[in-house]
Amino acid sequence: MKFIHLGDLHIGKRVNEFSMINDQREILKQIIKVSKSEKVNGIFIAGDIYDKTIPSIEAIELFEDFICKIADLKIPAYIVSGNHDSSERLSTFSKLISLSGIHFSRNYDGKIIPLPLENIDIWLLPFVRPADVRRFFPDIEIGNYQDAIENVVKNLDIDTSRTNILIAHQFVTANGKKPEISDSETSSLGTLDNIDYRIFDNFDYVALGHIHKPQSMGRKEIRYCGSPLKYSFSEVNQNKSITIVEIEDKKIDIKSIPFKPIHEMKEIRGKINNLLKMEKDESYMHITLTDTNVIDAKNKLETIFPNIMKLDFEEYYTNLGEKRDLKTLKEKTIFEHFSDFFEKQTKEKLTNEEKEIVSSILLDIKEAK
Amino acid sequence: MKFIHLGDLHIGKRVNEFSMINDQREILKQIIKVSKSEKVNGIFIAGDIYDKTIPSIEAIELFEDFICKIADLKIPAYIVSGNHDSSERLSTFSKLISLSGIHFSRNYDGKIIPLPLENIDIWLLPFVRPADVRRFFPDIEIGNYQDAIENVVKNLDIDTSRTNILIAHQFVTANGKKPEISDSETSSLGTLDNIDYRIFDNFDYVALGHIHKPQSMGRKEIRYCGSPLKYSFSEVNQNKSITIVEIEDKKIDIKSIPFKPIHEMKEIRGKINNLLKMEKDESYMHITLTDTNVIDAKNKLETIFPNIMKLDFEEYYTNLGEKRDLKTLKEKTIFEHFSDFFEKQTKEKLTNEEKEIVSSILLDIKEAK
Known part of the structure; x- marks a missing residue:
């Protein structure tokens, strides 16, 4: 039987x-x-x-x-x-x-x-x-x-x-x-x-x-x-x-x-420009970006991978091990926090133009309060 | 059929x-x-x-x-x-x-x-x-x-x-x-x-x-x-x-x-001493007391009526129609509020002995705070 x-x-x-x-x-x-x-x-x-x-x-x-x-x-x-x-x-x-x-x-x-x-x-x-x-x-x-x-x-x-x-x-x-x-x-x-x-x-x-x-x-x-x-x-x-x-x-x-599932499940990693050259793929994706400076990554990737379940930035994770000094953290301004974060994510410093944009946004937020 | x-x-x-x-x-x-x-x-x-x-x-x-x-x-x-x-x-x-x-x-x-x-x-x-x-x-x-x-x-x-x-x-x-x-x-x-x-x-x-x-x-x-x-x-x-x-x-x-339910459902009203003389009754009860001064009524009544679903005090309800003056309410002390409430419930004023008991309880509460 x-x-x-x-x-x-x-x-x-x-x-x-x-x-x-x-x-x-x-x-x-x-x-x-x-x-x-x-x-x-x-x-x-x-x-x-x-x-x-x-x-x-x-x-x-x-x-x-x-x-x-x-x-x-x-x-x-x-x-x-x-x-x-x-x-x-x-x-x-x-x-x-x-x-x-x-x-x-x-x-x-x-x-x-x-x-x-x-x-x-x-x-x-x-x-x-x-x-x-x-x-x-x-x-x-x-x-x-x-x-x-x-x-x-x-x-x-x-x-x-x-x-x-x-x-x-x-x-x-x-x-x-x-x-x-x-x-x-x-x-x-x-x-x-x-x-x-x-x-x-x-x-x-x-x-x-x-x-x-x-x-x-x-x-x-x-x-x-x-x-x-x-x-x-x-x-x-x-x-x-x-x-x-x-x-x-x-x-x-x-x-x-x-089984032949509707969606496969895949993990890929790479630079966004390489990934965007791939063929359209409806699998459930875990994507790890190795780029240091990507704006609006998820929206861009979704044109090729409409079912992104998880999006990681490799740099972000590798830096998590770093020790943080609470006292210094408290003393920093919001602007300093942001520029530190930006640097950690991208391994690059804010340009002067970027600094101006961030400052003006922070000012808007402050006024809105 | x-x-x-x-x-x-x-x-x-x-x-x-x-x-x-x-x-x-x-x-x-x-x-x-x-x-x-x-x-x-x-x-x-x-x-x-x-x-x-x-x-x-x-x-x-x-x-x-x-x-x-x-x-x-x-x-x-x-x-x-x-x-x-x-x-x-x-x-x-x-x-x-x-x-x-x-x-x-x-x-x-x-x-x-x-x-x-x-x-x-x-x-x-x-x-x-x-x-x-x-x-x-x-x-x-x-x-x-x-x-x-x-x-x-x-x-x-x-x-x-x-x-x-x-x-x-x-x-x-x-x-x-x-x-x-x-x-x-x-x-x-x-x-x-x-x-x-x-x-x-x-x-x-x-x-x-x-x-x-x-x-x-x-x-x-x-x-x-x-x-x-x-x-x-x-x-x-x-x-x-x-x-x-x-x-x-x-x-x-x-x-x-x-149908012959395990529990009947009943509504009765009267003075507590009369109700306590009744035969034991396991029905689901709605009891309305017409007494003006009953302490621990529910516990007492439960010796005769173990399934009291609702217990009302007639006096309490008939007085609810009264107009309340918010300004006066705010000015009163807790002691005055209590003695007013007592009077409304029982139609009698607090005796001197009762006043002493209430005062000492209020003091205890205040100290506990």
Whole structure:
């Protein structure tokens, strides 16, 4: 049987103030297309459906439209909530919705009933924190995520003669080695949420969400599919793709089909005159200018790069390390502050003509007050 | 066929800071019971399911639990959104949920497809404002609610050889006569939202929500069922009940079965010593004290009436009409203000002993500053 493994959709997300909704609409369209062409038997979505616990109506409508199309294709879907979702809101009316083959994880209540599909048992584990597990096992010491998930899994009535698939949204490590993370995750940086992959020994495939770069943890069948889009510039070199899992009894084959996003995400640096000679590019851009004297840079660059998410001036950043003397700062006039700033930005001093312009502007401001 | 007509549940509502959730849970339990005992063929819910467009998780879970029980009983439900609901949020996944016989109105999009049930066509009209209708009929002048709903109804493809039921949430008037309103509605007080009942001539029954007192408008078959609970003291004398509509071809019979709320709602007035002699009463109380000198009244009264929603002092209110001279007010000391206030409240002057107590308290406050 063949499944699509998705996760970290973050529908409704804004990246550097750019709405991702159209990019997400296109990605979901490609998933529908692949579902048909690959004749998949089911879809796993491993959490972070939405970017917020109370998603916008626009986000809800996009996801609903996608899921209804999946239901129309008679493809069952298995969906768990992530740390960005409200488990309760996401699973409202899930009992009634499941009649259509669309299955949402319920709020964790101490037990999980697997969903059978031929010889496969599919287990839906919503994102849980230690406290969510602790209250159902008051006699067991649950100090961290490892304890929590270990206890959750121990309490599953797994029939190992069948093929078992777990869908989960957690921070899984392999012998202490962490997954490669990106800037767009809000995964913890400590070690408290580490969950060792050996906990999942009884599962034939673990469809993970939470980490935005596709990667396996410990063994190839414990896998983060990654987010479908690049949600931060730390992901520019990642390959976002649809993960397809083929399961023959307990034999697992994984392949991936690259997404074709509306907008690529790119980082470039250089002098503005060189950049302005490039071909028009609608990618989401992070541009670093190496020039020392650029006026109105963003407007100029937008004629070639209409979607600039981030514009940096290399000089500005390299000078930030400089020590600042607060006493001197206080004694300076506004004019002196400005000319210092100008010099730092451009590595050149104000010309006499420029000095006159600045003085007259400062005078105007003073009078306006 | 037999239907329960409900509306204005306002699940999650707080009345005078008291949560109604347990009262609502009990009411929904009684509806389930009546659904079974009366062997009803369907349930209409005419809007204002929730009290807020983004309801609390507690409210969502209560309504979900109720609806799942109705679905388990194989009783179809027909639900429209009210002005307190978010039409989009309420109807999320309604297409998939409808497989279970639970039907939510969709966001109005210029047309409505009736839901057939044997020889009956059921029309779900979510609460709409003129602007919601106008954008689908740009060439028609829609200045008010009358124009809007007239246009909505004119565009329905009604087969009058069948029995037609409309479920709606609007402000319906009969030849200019308004429905009797209550303090707990947020219905407009103007005339802009009036919709004359003659618009609904082609419907055999119009199941209305919006107005909290049960009443028919124009003819008995155009009916507000009223809210299931008293949500303001203006409703103390209303009889809240389950409306049961029996439909035989086009003959309509309406009966009602009174709700038995956990808490009644009552208004009483009198002297505190008389009230304290009454039997313990857990009703939601509005108490008006006629005494002139009561210290710690609320705590004392709560020994008999644990659920006081509102406590008034008759003297205080009757004196509010008095003219106040701002100049004199400014010249008075705090002590003089207090003794005036005391006199107004109690109709008695401060005794010398009381004067000493007040003076010493005022001194303490001054020193504390």
